[in-house]
Amino acid sequence: MPALQWIATYRIGDLASIAGVAISLVGFAVTVLNVRRSRSAAERAEAAANDARRLVRGYETITDFSAAIAIMEEIKRLHRVGQIDPLLDRYAALRKTLIEVRKMSPLANQNMDQVIQNAITTLASMEDLVERARAARSALNFVQLNQRLSRDIDELYGVFVDMKREGGSQP
Amino acid sequence: MRSEKYRQLIDRLITKTDRRELAWKEGVYPDSFQVAFPNYSLTIIQRQDDRDEIFLEMSIINSDGYTIDRFSEFDLEQDYHNKLYGLYHEARRQALGVDKALDDILIALEDY
Numbered sequence: 001m002p003a004l005q006w007i008a009t010y011r012i013g014d015l016a017s018i019a020g021v022a023i024s025l026v027g028f029a030v031t032v033l034n035v036r037r038s039r040s041a042a043e044r045a046e047a048a049a050n051d052a053r054r055l056v057r058g059y060e061t062i063t064d065f066s067a068a069i070a071i072m073e074e075i076k077r078l079h080r081v082g083q084i085d086p087l088l089d090r091y092a093a094l095r096k097t098l099i100e101v102r103k104m105s106p107l108a109n110q111n112m113d114q115v116i117q118n119a120i121t122t123l124a125s126m127e128d129l130v131e132r133a134r135a136a137r138s139a140l141n142f143v144q145l146n147q148r149l150s151r152d153i154d155e156l157y158g159v160f161v162d163m164k165r166e167g168g169s170q171p
Numbered sequence: 172m173r174s175e176k177y178r179q180l181i182d183r184l185i186t187k188t189d190r191r192e193l194a195w196k197e198g199v200y201p202d203s204f205q206v207a208f209p210n211y212s213l214t215i216i217q218r219q220d221d222r223d224e225i226f227l228e229m230s231i232i233n234s235d236g237y238t239i240d241r242f243s244e245f246d247l248e249q250d251y252h253n254k255l256y257g258l259y260h261e262a263r264r265q266a267l268g269v270d271k272a273l274d275d276i277l278i279a280l281e282d283y
Contacts, residue, residue, distance in 0.1 A: 075210050102234070113209035117234060118196065119210040124236030125199035148199055 036107075056107045058163075061105040065160045068097045072153050079142040084134050091127040095120055107166050112159045119152040177242050183252050184213070188261050189221075195262040204262040210216050210234045215259050218243075 007013060068153045071094040102108060102116045126145055133140045172193040184206075185205040187193045212232045219225055229241040244252045264270060 014245070057234050099235060110209050114194075114207045115231050117209065118205065118207035119215065120234070120236045121207060122199055124232060124238075125203075125214070126206075126234075129199055145199065148197065151234050 009115075012118070036050055050122045057104055061101055062160070062164055064097055064101045064104070065156070065163065068094060068101060069153060069156060069160065070155075071097065076146050076149055079146050082140075082142060083139075084130060087130055088127065088134075091123050091130070095123045095127075104162070107163050112163070115152075115155045115159045117155055122148050122152050173242075173244055174248075177247060178251055181247075181251060181258060183255060185258050185261075186264065188258060191265065193265075195266040197266050203264045206262070208250075210211070215262055217259065226258055227254070 005008065071090055071164075075087060075090050075094065078090065098116050098120055100115060105112070129145075132138075184193070188195065193206045194205050195204050197203075198214050200214070200215065200216050205212055205213050205214040211234065214230045215276040216228050216230070216233065217225055218228055226244050228241060230238045234241045244255050247255065
């Protein structure tokens with residue numbers, strides 16, 4: 001068997017083993033590289049999905065915030081004409097909207113939480129005051145109630161502007 | 172145990188109010204003032220009892236707007252009555268901007 005003789009003479013088997021090891025190492029390196037690439041691609045995809053979710057939630061928060069300020073203006077108008085029955089529904093709706101804004105906002109911070117908490121406290125007190133006045137058929141100082149609401153609208157509007165600015169600078 | 176926490180609360184509110192680190196605001200109820208924290212707020216109210224005697228009451232409001240606790244000066248010892256009144260008057264001054272008004276008036280009077 002001259003072929004086998006030639007392989008034995010020139011130690012082709014050893015060379016093949018060395019080549020095999022080298023090929024395995026290169027293959028392993030390529031595999032590691034591909035795994036890394038696919039992991040970073042998956043991470044990038046996840047980050048992009050998170051950014052998109054954040055952006056959508058940011059838009060929803062801005063919409064809810066606009067709705068909250070619109071309801072506050074409506075409440076002021078109802079105060080001016082002294083319509084108590086629709087007022088109670090609007091207080092409750094506004095409180096729910098503000099609670100949702102705070103829970104859902106991706107841009108929440110301490111200042112925003114405090115401003116919303118202050119507005120929620122004002123509304124809860126108004127709701128209680130109006131309910132009691134309605135039950136007792138007593139008069140209410142709507143001018144003072146509107147002063148408190150106007151103060152809270154101004155503060156919420158400041159937070160709203162900050163939120164829009166921050167939301168606009170998000171990726 | 173609860174009144175000990177109320178005392179701690181009043182002490183810390185006095186310290187922070189004196190340092191002007193709290194944003195006291197006028198409340199909705201007559202003679203009331205409120206301060207908000209990220210998840211809770213406090214209101215301090217001057218009320219009248221059945222004999223028309225004035226007393227102070229403090230309420231804790233949660234993030235949904237519900238009053239979760241309330242205590243009055245009657246739940247506290249005498250020295251804390253005085254502290255609560257001191258806090259109420261300082262909160263009132265800050266919420267109404269009394270010190271700023273006085274400063275502005277004093278500056279204006281210098282020009283006369």
